[in-house]
Amino acid sequence: DIQMTQSPSTLSASVGDRVTITCRASQSISSGLAWYQQRPGKAPKFLIYKASNLESGVPSNFSGSGSGTDFTLTISSLQPDDFATYYCQQYNTYPLTFGGGTKVEIK
Amino acid sequence: EVQLVESGGGLIQPGGSLRLSCAGSGLTVKNNYMSWVRQAPGKGLEWVSAIYSGGSTYYADSVKGRFSISRDNAKNTLSLQMNGLRAEDTAMYYCARLYSSSSRWFDSWGQGTLVTVSS
Numbered sequence: 533d534i535q536m537t538q539s540p541s542t543l544s545a546s547v548g549d550r551v552t553i554t555c556r557a558s559q560s561i562s563s564g565l566a567w568y569q570q571r572p573g574k575a576p577k578f579l580i581y582k583a584s585n586l587e588s589g590v591p592s593n594f595s596g597s598g599s600g601t602d603f604t605l606t607i608s609s610l611q612p613d614d615f616a617t618y619y620c621q622q623y624n625t626y627p628l629t630f631g632g633g634t635k636v637e638i639k
Numbered sequence: 640e641v642q643l644v645e646s647g648g649g650l651i652q653p654g655g656s657l658r659l660s661c662a663g664s665g666l667t668v669k670n671n672y673m674s675w676v677r678q679a680p681g682k683g684l685e686w687v688s689a690i691y692s693g694g695s696t697y698y699a700d701s702v703k704g705r706f707s708i709s710r711d712n713a714k715n716t717l718s719l720q721m722n723g724l725r726a727e728d729t730a731m732y733y734c735a736r737l738y739s740s741s742s743r744w745f746d747s748w749g750q751g752t753l754v755t756v757s758s
Binding site for chain 1: 676683684685697699700733738749750751
């Protein structure tokens with residue numbers, strides 16, 4: 533199975549900050565990576581596919597990059613709605629696997 | 640707009656069985672690639688099972704042989720039959736649509752149904 537490791541597990545930031553979340557795969561997954569946002573008590577929301585492609589309707593302050601084993605999710609200017617937990621997911625091979633999550637909290 | 644609504648969760652004793660359902664609207668379940676993802680309380684996301692439009696099924700090792708994914712085409716629903724339930728199966732279970740057979744990201748999610756396995 534491909535293991536997905538996210539860092540940090542928790543990130544404290546302020547509105548307006550630029551934040552970067554890292555996701556590392558245990559083996560190459562090419563660009564087979566997606567990102568999700570999950571607010572407390574809610575279902576995950578799909579954000580990014582193929583490592584860097586924004587889903588329709590996702591604000592442009594979100595961006596993704598990377599390929600192979602190393603990926604990043606960047607929020608260029610943190611907004612109040614962005615305080616949430618973020619998960620990466622590899623879809624290159626079964627079983628589909630998620631990172632452990634990064635909680636972005638208010639500093 | 641795609642909507643997925645799960646039901647069937649509840650409190651069940653270890654070793655028991657439960658059947659979850661996911662009603663789809665705005666999509667035809669049988670023509671899509673559908674999946675179940677779960678989240679234990681306070682934990683991360685774990686993929687459970689998938690079924691393709693052609694009928695192929697896939698399972699996580701943790702549920703293989705105990706869980707079975709299926710569709711009811713007449714009712715436009717997705718189901719997850721869970722047998723031999725264990726305490727570690729306690730989780731919120733989400734129904735989700737996979738974009739395609741090769742682009743296996745989850746582009747639509749239901750609100751989830753909670754399964755608690757406890758005596």
